[in-house]
Amino acid sequence: MYLQFRDDVEAALTSALESLDLPTDDLGVEDPPEGVEAVLASSAAFRLAGEVGAPPPKVAVDIAEAIDAEAYEYVESASAQGPYVNFVPSDAYYEGTVESAQDEEFGHLEPTGESIVVEHTSANPTGPVHVGRARNPIVGDAVARVLDFAGNDVERHYYVNDAGRQMAVFTWAYENFDESDLDSEPEREKDDYDLVRYYRKGNDFLENGDPEDVEEAETEIQAIMQGLEAGDEETYERVQTVVDTVLGGMRESLERLPAEFDEFVKETRFLRDSSVEDVVSRLKEFDEAVYEEDAWQLELDEFGIDKNLVFLRSDGTTLYATRDLAHHEWKFDNYDRAVTVLGEDHKLQARQMNATLELLGNDTDQLQQVLYSYVNLPEGKMSTRAGTGIDLDDLLDEAVERARNEVEDRLDDRSRDDEITEEDIERIAEQVGIGAVRYDIVSKQPTKAITFEWDRALDFEAQSAPYVQYVHARCCGILDEAGLESAPEEFDASLLQADAERELLEVVARFPAVIEEAADDLEPHVVATYTREIAETFNTFYRECPVLKDDVDDDVRDARLALVSASKHAVGNALHVLGVAAPHSM
Template sequence: MLTELRRQVGDALAEALDEAGYDADPDLEDPPEGVDADIASPVAFKLSGDPTAIADELASAVSLDDRPLIGWVGTQGPYLNFRASELYFERVLGSATDDGYPTLPEKDETIVLEHTSANPTGPLHIGRARNPVIGDSLARVMRAAGYDVTVEYYVNDMGRQVATITWALDEFDEDDVADLDGRDKGDHDVVRYYRRANEVLEGEEGEEYAERAEREIDELLQALEDGEEGALEHVGETVDRCLEGQLESLERLGASYDGFVRESGYVLDGTVDGVASRLKADSRSYEEDDAYALDLTDWGIDKELVFVRADGTSLYTTRDIAYHIDKFERSDRAVDVLGEDHKLQARQLAAALDALGYDRDPESVFYSFVSLPEGQMSTREGNVVNLDDLLDEAVDRARAEIEKRADDRDRDVDEVEETARAVGIGAVRYDIVARQPQKSITFRWDEALNFDGQHAPYVQYVGARASGIGQKTDAKPADPSDAVAELEAPEERALIRKIGELSAVVEDSADELAPHRLATYSRELAERFNEFYRDCPVMNADEDTKRARLALVTASRVAIERSLGLIGVETPEAM
């Protein structure tokens, strides 16, 4: 609803600026704390003359005709301030009773959003858990903002790592590899073979054995590059074995995909060869020791881009270029969620696409990694915490906390388990998405599962409280116009305003590729609700006030559930 109020204010101020002869945009912003307004504009500062006099001039010129959501316009020094009308408050309460709230107009823009795309070499670990959480949250937010979003997972079925695992699966029996954690999943299974293969390749079992293994892996890679059907099917079985386990973990985390795109497809259909030929024809490309590279000096990048190896095979980046060309042909925008260690690769990719004549770049959201208080993790050294273990621990700790708070209440076992799952997984997602992606995270259990702090369980608990209030009475919520007439307390009005902000937060989060804004909003909304609940009794109020406040409670519950849902966090009915 705030988006519509913004639009009406923007139109009114733009019209006033035009009539007064000023060439400037309205420049709307949130008013500072303590100012009794819903939208402010500092536009007078940008115009030639006395800003205070200009602000008064513009306020007098603003027309509220056909702008029913604006109730008042005035000035405070050089600032123009706008307040919402009573109709605005009525519409907030009315629209926020729908589980689809907020409804934003569809945008005529298609987006391919790629996230996670982990190498199929083992289980996902906590270090990169931000990728699916940020990516999935972005998809939810952008869809809510009206975009047509397709979420894709780019499957690496051509690289040396998967060839190495395939070789190891052929070479070793089950008894030849160590059992790392006993978890019966394909992704946990293949990593055992991967580590066993690396022991051989590093010469731990003799130089002759290492050379044979290297030779056989290279032969498999060449067969893949040549598009040999048997080799592709064989490696594909390895990839699927790992990917199935990874997707099981991602499903637990709440992430989903619309499609899976395999690297091999771009080799088989000739796209990769076409990319290599076009890059070779570029004057900035050169050959050295039978390999081909693109000099990136013109793009301010010191490191060249090697796009064909000396043995004639392509590299991951070459295939990634082909994938992005395909994305460009299928969508208006391509958005990639990448770890901070991929920044150079992303710059090289953008430069190569520019060299090939494409006038737009992929939009990249970079994230810093997650660590535990004990320190950083290393995949190569095996010093990792797997995502599966993290999620198990989250649910176990949530269950213990819920049981501790249940006192003597008789609670159904399945209900407790479902609540523990929602709270535990929600705590992980919220704690990861709540920080700006570029900021590093040290994941701490005492913070993530804090029912009283600024984390998911606190917001979930407020949502459950709002849900419980409506279940304690047979009274029906008042209709929006009657409710607003009763809801005059500052805490009530502040809560309605906060509910109305959700549409603007969704739009801004989508525009800025910043899902963390939804986490901040949900926490602020929960705080406003608690202030209202503390100072404005619902059940003990007179009948008219009770029904008005029940309408506000219902709208609050929907807004809390929706704001959490947009970042993939569920709101249990009871906690």
């Protein structure tokens, strides 16, 4: 209803401005000022004051008087207050909100017909997923979910670096060392933890081994890199043995978040189909291409970038950036838009990529990059493995354990015996623990650095995942107690007149617009902000408007149950967009 209300407001403003012979190119529709009893407002009077030759408050009065509210289904009234024209929605708006939010798909926008590929995570397959990169799959998956909810045809891709020196070193080490040569046992019984020991052993050998042996190893490593560049099938298969095994373990960790992918696109794909060779040939033809310091480079001064892009080594091997150029051109050929989620340390590479793609004749408006800052991690258990870093599995295991302790602390003996089983505790701990990590990270603006704090993330009383999840569980509990899964078959939404009911309806109604905003700006954290708002508003409604008490009129009870059902769909779908579980009970 909010989107329909906004359409009515825009139509009313356009008609009024036309009747006043004023331009309609900027209607200034926005949220009303603090404390104003309205759902939308227009600040157009600010823009038009100079043209009219009157102060903004006078212009606002003229606009408000020219609006015929009765001509619009969802507009109750329009009035001037200071320089703003404020719009109050009609009863049809509130009643329509209750009806529309009964759909389990509430919040999904109409199909756009646009195909979008979202690339995120793309960590090198050299070992377990490191928690320092956890913001990438969390933000990336949420961006993909938002775009999907907004009606786009979305694919989620993981770009696999299987052609660089790191993978050549890894392959060589795996083929040349035995279990007996390794210095430690795997930290977990997972393939990525098993094989990463070979990678570490190989790097240690190259750094500290006998010079003659290291020289021989470097020759073999170079041969692997050259074989990949040449498209040699045997070399490719050798490398993929390592890549696919490690990637399998990494996928298990990512699925816990959850972060799932439609396709794992490998760099070698673009070497094997000659796309990279084509890119290199075209780059060499540019006036900006120079051969310096034993490498082909691209000067990008005209784009305000003072660091050259190196695209070909003297030995004929390409770099990650070169192969990624071919990758992006493939995206442009197959999708309407490409979104890439990158750490802030890749800001320069992103600028170089955009500039080079433009030189190559591509429409870089197709490409959007979401940059994020890193997360400062908690102290304690998380930093005990000196020298090996902190893995995502460690963080998620501790999250579940802490959530389990919190749940058990909140249970008294009777509720444990009569209502909550050990299986329930385990389920809730998993949903709340992992949800808390994900929510705490995705709820912050990506470009801002954050410090992850356990007490804040798992606080059932504060603005956290458990706080919002509990509201969803409370909605389910109320409906369960009434013997319902959703709203009653018949209800009269016009009975929802109390301030707390209307305020909750206003928040519920805005959910589709929140999805629209998050998708337009690629900012899923605005959905998290919305979940906190709806949770707070629902709790006020729950305190002030009894639903199942004996003294509540039956018709009012059914209307409020319908509002509870609408709230359940709004908060549940908002949590889903964030990739956070919406528990039925807690």
